[in-house]
Amino acid sequence: MSYTAGQKALCIITGASKGFGWTLAFQLSCLLKPRSVLMLVARTAEQLNRLKEDIINLYGGQNQLDVRCVQADLEKKEGVEKTVQAAKETSVDRQFVLFGLASLGDVSRFALTFTDPVEVNRYLALNVSGALSVTAGVLQALPRRLGLRRSVVNISSLCALKPFPSWVLYCTGKAARDMMFRVLAAEEPDVRVLSYAPGPLDTDMQLQARRSSGDLQLRRSFSSMFSEGQLLSCEESGAKLMKLLLDNDFQSGSHLDFYEL
Template identity: 45%
Template structure:
């Protein structure tokens, strides 16, 4: 059993299967690269995104740096039942190839929604339904489906991670969809933690990161006060590098001392 810095490593006790959504860029890509040196070398990564080219490129990087790691990817729109089913099928295939001792599901995929609109402007039912399908229904159905094909059994540890935000706890003007989606996801996974005591559940807020999503936020937010605050953060150079926040999340999983179901922020 691997010992790191005097503490027990939860991620290296045996082969891991990690299902990572939103894996092709930004925080998801950094997570994939940060996980590889920390998990058992005979582990497997299932990378999920809508961008095939970026997934192929990331697969090549991982195979070059970590040749023992099994890497698979799925190009899928997780806002659809077909995308969820394709991801679950791919995970089932990996189950037959790897002696999985730890399942790690990281629900990273998500979107801002139309932040150029205030609450009273969100009148299009189809627009709101599509947003919630991708950002709330999708992680629920994907996680529950994966837990069904990896049921509780001796020798199998299961971790579920929800990538969340301070927006799950605080309202931000013109971010109705994003705040609502993140709050719903936090509560959803708190319920999972209450129902399934043996599953380790974590909602992790990675902080304001230097990503494409932040670029959209600081250029399209309808609320002028919020828009200026985001521009100031960017101008001061205080954005977090995705790799730095990814390292903190992997450290939390490795240490395994958080309260299941809790919301942990990068700055905590």
């Protein structure tokens, strides 16, 4: 992600208001060149504004970082359009990176209980449809041109590859997103695409998994990992992702796991 001094980058983080997205925002903010734009997207304005204030207090005065908050629900067309429009209103000299995170969904129930397509579609609208629409919209807004490097990072999971009982929504969404971004990499060879599985992170999402997973064995496994200190910090996993992007030697479209690196 390094580039010539003075050249601006645009980095967009969806789901930036908490957890891994929150950490990535801080880690990126100390890597970006002056006048670069860090765009934070989430549904909760209060948390986004607090994150912006914290970043500016830590780094803003030193590197003149332009931190922008976009309150948007990517489950809805209006939220996607708002995010894409915000991207259009920036100027980028050298690099654009989009980081896409996801929600866990209802993990308290098993597959046979999801008989309402409206409920299923709502989850997929945010985590699959919204992810594709905002990625496509932003890439159109920042089309290919000489000197512009474009990258998309899909925050993936082991769940994209392995079934977790009672996690049918999450596993389905992650698998769909991985394939979606593999197709993008095949169609757009100039776009660097990475699906990064950050490992089991010590976040509110993991807390929800320990408390709410319908599968008892899975719930016990997560609880054991927590009690034995086996969960990863967001900072540790994020640092490995930053190194991946800085080294820039991965195959576009690949799925890489924290434990494989």
